[in-house]
Amino acid sequence: MNIYTKNGDKGTTDLIRTKNVSKSDDRIQLVGTIDELTSHLGVVKTMLKDADIIHILEKIQGTLITVMAGVADPYNRDYKINDDKTEVLEGEIDRLEGLFDRPKKFILPGTSRLSAEIDVARTVARRAERALAAVSVKFGADTGTKKYMNRLADYLYVLARYIDAKESGSKGESTEAGHVGAVSAGSGAAGNTGVTASGSGSGAVMGENGNGAVSETVIQEVLKRIGIQGRITLDASKRLIEKIEQEAARRGKKAVIAVCGPDGNPIAVHVMDGAFLVSFDVAVKKAYTSVAVKMSTMELSALAQPGGTFYGVDKMDGGKIVIFGGGVPIKAGDVIIGGLGISGGTGEEDHSLAEYGLSVLNEVL
Numbered sequence: 001m002n003i004y005t006k007n008g009d010k011g012t013t014d015l016i017r018t019k020n021v022s023k024s025d026d027r028i029q030l031v032g033t034i035d036e037l038t039s040h041l042g043v044v045k046t047m048l049k050d051a052d053i054i055h056i057l058e059k060i061q062g063t064l065i066t067v068m069a070g071v072a073d074p075y076n077r078d079y080k081i082n083d084d085k086t087e088v089l090e091g092e093i094d095r096l097e098g099l100f101d102r103p104k105k106f107i108l109p110g111t112s113r114l115s116a117e118i119d120v121a122r123t124v125a126r127r128a129e130r131a132l133a134a135v136s137v138k139f140g141a142d143t144g145t146k147k148y149m150n151r152l153a154d155y156l157y158v159l160a161r162y163i164d165a166k167e168s169g170s171k172g173e174s175t176e177a178g179h180v181g182a183v184s185a186g187s188g189a190a191g192n193t194g195v196t197a198s199g200s201g202s203g204a205v206m207g208e209n210g211n212g213a214v215s216e217t218v219i220q221e222v223l224k225r226i227g228i229q230g231r232i233t234l235d236a237s238k239r240l241i242e243k244i245e246q247e248a249a250r251r252g253k254k255a256v257i258a259v260c261g262p263d264g265n266p267i268a269v270h271v272m273d274g275a276f277l278v279s280f281d282v283a284v285k286k287a288y289t290s291v292a293v294k295m296s297t298m299e300l301s302a303l304a305q306p307g308g309t310f311y312g313v314d315k316m317d318g319g320k321i322v323i324f325g326g327g328v329p330i331k332a333g334d335v336i337i338g339g340l341g342i343s344g345g346t347g348e349e350d351h352s353l354a355e356y357g358l359s360v361l362n363e364v365l
Helices: 026-047 051-072 083-097 113-139 143-168 216-226 234-250 278-293 297-303 347-359
Strands: 256-260 266-271 327-332 335-343
Touching: 026 051, 026 113, 051 083, 051 143, 083 143, 113 143, 113 347, 234 256, 234 266, 234 335, 234 347, 256 278, 266 278, 278 297, 278 327, 278 335, 297 347, 327 347, 335 347
Parallel strands: none
Antiparallel strands: 256 266, 256 335, 327 335
């Protein structure tokens, strides 16, 4: 049987349950990026002598193949990623960090060929995570897979630093960049600005603090350079609202879209034709809540159930806190520069639109 089938000659391909999918489709882009990542890990394996690390990378490659299968066949439960796989990565991160002193300063990749190759794999892993976020907005995605992809980039970052320390024979000292360098972007990266617009981005190359987050001082410096000044501007808010309105209309939703600053005060509120009157107040409260509790209102909802950590929080702050989906903090790195609130559908529908807003954030900042 020939390796070529000619089935894709017209720019389309098939998923398990969907035929004639354009190769520009977000799902195909995601599968291709993960395939690229597995190949990068293959290069890394050829350069390693540590059998245990090679074994871990082979396990990761196997899991990534399962992730690709899950994208092609999202309804097959055999392709879901269980939390135990993420816990294995977390265990390896903890183990490696116990073997050296991870540098708490700017890192310039390229101390050695091997660590540089691992850093390349890490950046591809972050790109795959962003592609997964885009697929999640449009088609949904396995929660376990999203956790795994986020943790994978963290593991690769720590592995690269471990290799640096091991090959230098020092306790984790690496080359220090004398200026603000590029940061590995988390989900929703802010283009070439050097900051992450959303997501944890804990595999960041610069300004790492003890928990793997980009330091606020560094982020604020970068924000000044790109004119954000630590808060989302009115112009950026209007551009973000416009994109979300277009997506809401495409989905047949009539929503109110609100953006507030990091202080919780409204910057812009837009009411789509036909939106519910009550949605105005709710959208503003969702934006406020997301910056007040530093998490999405969907996450807060789970924690605010009876017996939960935040049970009763909606009764506080004069009724300004809401506990249903649709509010998300807007971040640059780990710095909250504003909040986004959407109201008009179910909590899940509003949250999905808010996630879409985060996915296009880099285009408006």
